[in-house]
Amino acid sequence: MSLAEDFLVHDDLHPIDMAETLAADHAWEFDRLTDNQIAMSVEGLWRTYSLTLAWSPQDEELRLICTFEMEPPAPRLPALYDVLNRCNDQVWAGAFTFWAEQQLMVWRYGLSLAGGQYAGSEQIGRMIEAAITACERYYPAFQLVVWGERDPAEAMGVAMAEAYGRA
Numbered sequence: 001m002s003l004a005e006d007f008l009v010h011d012d013l014h015p016i017d018m019a020e021t022l023a024a025d026h027a028w029e030f031d032r033l034t035d036n037q038i039a040m041s042v043e044g045l046w047r048t049y050s051l052t053l054a055w056s057p058q059d060e061e062l063r064l065i066c067t068f069e070m071e072p073p074a075p076r077l078p079a080l081y082d083v084l085n086r087c088n089d090q091v092w093a094g095a096f097t098f099w100a101e102q103q104l105m106v107w108r109y110g111l112s113l114a115g116g117q118y119a120g121s122e123q124i125g126r127m128i129e130a131a132i133t134a135c136e137r138y139y140p141a142f143q144l145v146v147w148g149e150r151d152p153a154e155a156m157g158v159a160m161a162e163a164y165g166r167a
Helices: 002-009 016-024 074-090 121-146 152-158
Strands: 030-034 037-043 048-056 061-069 095-099 104-112
Touching: 016 030, 016 037, 016 048, 016 104, 016 121, 030 104, 061 121, 074 095, 074 152, 104 121, 121 152
Parallel strands: none
Antiparallel strands: 030 037, 037 048, 048 061, 061 104, 095 104
């Protein structure tokens, strides 16, 4: 029986329950913070990413944020924001932002489930996969801009369609 069928049979369609099951199935470290929120760690090629999924019943929205630490020197912030804009121009779902106070690079995505819709396990899995894929794809560009002092347009040349192997 598939994961989605298992949830349908048991009449349990809470998106955070499904995210918890996905985390357990993938052996990701996770912590169920509340009934409507889960935090997990997912190992990528470049680093470990922190993901949080939160269900907002009032807004009928499932929100995902994926973060990793980045401590750019202040003089490199304009270049970092430039490369962030270039990255966001290339993606269709989700967006990067930099939380300067927390020194975190953040990938954000919200899935509207208005009108009683629900997210299946495949959809939640795809949200997580898309977040990790985006972070893996653009991580080298962020590093080149911040630490390699490369021009943002030049740094975008390393952003591949998919990340394969290790550099």
